[in-house]
Amino acid sequence: MQDVRLELAKSDSNLAAQGGPFIHKTSLTSFITRGLELEEQQYVSESLPFTL
Amino acid sequence: MYQNLCLSLSNINSRQTLAYEITVMKKYETQKQLADLEEKRHGLFHCITQWREIQLAYIPAAGLLVTTTASEVLLHSASENPLFAKNIPLFLPSSLPSDIRSTRSCTQSMGHEAALREAQADDTLADIRHSL
Numbered sequence: 144m145q146d147v148r149l150e151l152a153k154s155d156s157n158l159a160a161q162g163g164p165f166i167h168k169t170s171l172t173s174f175i176t177r178g179l180e181l182e183e184q185q186y187v188s189e190s191l192p193f194t195l
Numbered sequence: 196m197y198q199n200l201c202l203s204l205s206n207i208n209s210r211q212t213l214a215y216e217i218t219v220m221k222k223y224e225t226q227k228q229l230a231d232l233e234e235k236r237h238g239l240f241h242c243i244t245q246w247r248e249i250q251l252a253y254i255p256a257a258g259l260l261v262t263t264t265a266s267e268v269l270l271h272s273a274s275e276n277p278l279f280a281k282n283i284p285l286f287l288p289s290s291l292p293s294d295i296r297s298t299r300s301c302t303q304s305m306g307h308e309a310a311l312r313e314a315q316a317d318d319t320l321a322d323i324r325h326s327l
Binding site: 144146147148150151166167169171172174175176177178179181182184185188 | 235239242243246249250252253280281282283285287288303304307308310311312313314315317318
């Protein structure tokens with residue numbers, strides 16, 4: 144996972160260096176990574192004996 | 196509009212918490228357990244709210260879906276079956292309707308999601324193999 148994140152982060156940086164549009168201070172890779180982490184947290188909470 | 200909804204959601208959170216604590220009090224009697232539970236719930240909800248801001252920047256076409264969901268959370272907050280943080284749809288790119296997925300802003304996000312999901316699956320398989 145970490146090597147793919149690094150590869151995508153480099154791709155994000157290259158795009159920005161080439162004058163790509165600035166969309167948010169959080170990179171696209173970080174945005175999607177965080178989304179997947181949140182998804183996992185939601186799944187984990189399903190297995191807890193109480194409701195998050 | 197979305198920010199206003201988030202503010203409203205925060206305001207009603209205490210009422211929701213009270214109702215919820217009454218429900219779980221029978222099973223989780225100590226104050227520490229209840230406090231831990233509430234912190235986790237609030238933490239996940241807060242993280243999702245923060246992430247939404249970034250989501251709307253990268254995929255503005257998802258705005259209507261996100262706003263509608265926030266409205267539903269607000270609507271159900273005072274009911275007996277509130278929408279808990281674990282049930283709030285995230286709307287990651289691959290789960291968006293096709294008309295939104297085909298927008299230019301979503302295409303790149305989908306490529307990143309696909310690559311990261313594949314890596315995530317590889318890691319999980321490696322963990323399983325390791326534990327066998």
